[in-house]
Amino acid sequence: MDIGKAFRLLNQERIVFLLTVLLFVVFSLTLNNFLAAGNLLSLVRSVAVLGILGLGMLIVVLGRGIDLSLVATMAISVAWAMQLVSQGMPVYAAMTSGLLFALGIALITGILVAYAEIPPLFATLAMATFIYGFGRAHMITGTDVVYMPKDMGWIVELGQGHFLGLPMPIVVAAAMALVVFLFLKYTKLGAFIYAIGDNLPASRIGGISVRPMLALQYVISGGIAFVAGIITATSVEAMNTRVVNSNMIYDVILVVVLGGVGLSGGRGNVRNVIVGTLLIGVLMNGMTIMDVQYTIQNVIKSLILLLAIVVDSIVNPRDEQTGQQGDI
Template sequence: MKRFQLERLANPQLLALVAVLLINWLLFPNFFRITWQDGRLFGSVIDVLNRGAPVAILAIGMTAVIATKGVDLSVGAIMAVCGAVAATMVVAGYPTPVAVIAALSVGLVCGLWNGFLVAVLDIQPIVATLVLMVAGRGIAQLITEGSIVTFNEPSLIFIGTGSFLGFPMAAVIALVLMIAVTLLVRRTAIGLFIQAIGVNRAAASLAGIHSRMLLVLVYALSGFCAAIAGIIVAADIRGADANNSGLWLELDAILAVVIGGTSLLGGKFSIPLAVVGALIIQAMNTGILVSGFRPEFNLIVKAGMIILILMLQSPLIGNALGFFKRDTRQAGSK
């Protein structure tokens, strides 16, 4: 059991995260400085957790989708829609819980729609979710009428900027969601079934798995996660920005999942490692901000780092370096 734990710590994702954080520290010596301010922790590392939370939350749902050999391109747009719903409802005077529940329901419905297209109509996931990716942002713009809907409802703002035991609320939500979804898929047979569908849907169906229903639920989960992320982002800036909320975040989420070691070809997956992937991406973003690079280099630096991380993960180089081996025990393991 102890060896198992150690092996886990030595996986390439965590090593990459540590490496990125160390680079940040070299560029900016105060990177790890954390102070206590107005009842919350304050520092760059905390920013990584806070800012990384939306992509981490998207990555939780995206991992399950990608494990079924699918992809959900619509999560960024769903974020915009759900943020718009929550914001316009509190502005219209509805209490925060009602607005939040409505936004979550809208996200769920968006996910069910994607699931319906993929599982029932058998449309390729990349095409099926492209529909909402394009249309969703338009819907969000209709809801907000093109402008940023600003609100001042403290309880809704708390979801984006509040803190719990000193930690940013967004990070706490991401952590709780990660644990909940991980337990859901690992303590039940759902994780095994998702992998089976991703590896060979025809064989999984013949083995008696309700692949259609499971696929619908997986996309619904992704929509739900996007709704949570959308509410957090809106609450953070106290406004629903239909044009920009979640823009291109679906790509960050996919990248996080891939960095987390889940193959786009489906099958084995790890939700916690996808969350680590999201943190790696955010650590790079935050590092760029505090390092003082010229903005023209942002994307180049980021791309370079990602190539490096993915190369470290490729089986070829991994074997050569010999510092990790693929964990074959996943589904159903504890």
């Protein structure tokens, strides 16, 4: 194989995968205990929730959207559900209430984007603020941190259990990745999401119900966020609602864009999310072992996100007009 052909075969996903392998090898040779089985399991487990949220973001981004309310939906819906259990509501009823809240608030977001035609960036940013404020004022009282009740039943196993020796958060993340992969690849709805992201006017002309599909994307994303919240809460036996004000939503966007999912819509798959998540997991784990300050880690992640967005804007221009701006 000649060098030119090798370069043509490289894309963002393959480059990120190669960087992940390179970092893994370097850290294995230079850092003590990096290759220890416990550390590797901890590495994957630490990014399991990030990967699940990335799957929700993937579905929205494929349809030319973005969901900045994802973390707020995750935190408030699960915190409220656990508080309902603490107040005496049966676990199944409380979890169902939390899930319905997540789906309902996501549906409102989808309606704002699809029918009111508010740009997704502004709609989801406003909804994130509303969800957090409404949740703290009317649903969750007394504390920023809602601790998991003792009578949560088998649901606790989702965060603390094991299956075939693997921590359940990893198993759940893998199962969610498989479900999203099958949904996008083998269902009509998945094909419609790709079509809308690739060419919205043509999709409308082709008979796809564009507005309901745009709203559905956010509903699916909200459901995935609730699952991620259950894993988070049962793993640490609490839900800290202050995570809404953290950098977590930017980490979610980072793993999606870094893996090669096009912000212009219609380009990307589950594999891209997995690759991006693994790179960030390896990088964060290595920097933690090296005792790099948390603020420095955030700076590095921010620079990586900025670089990934610049690359995406070049590789996947928003439209033909955008792609020609460099010719002016």
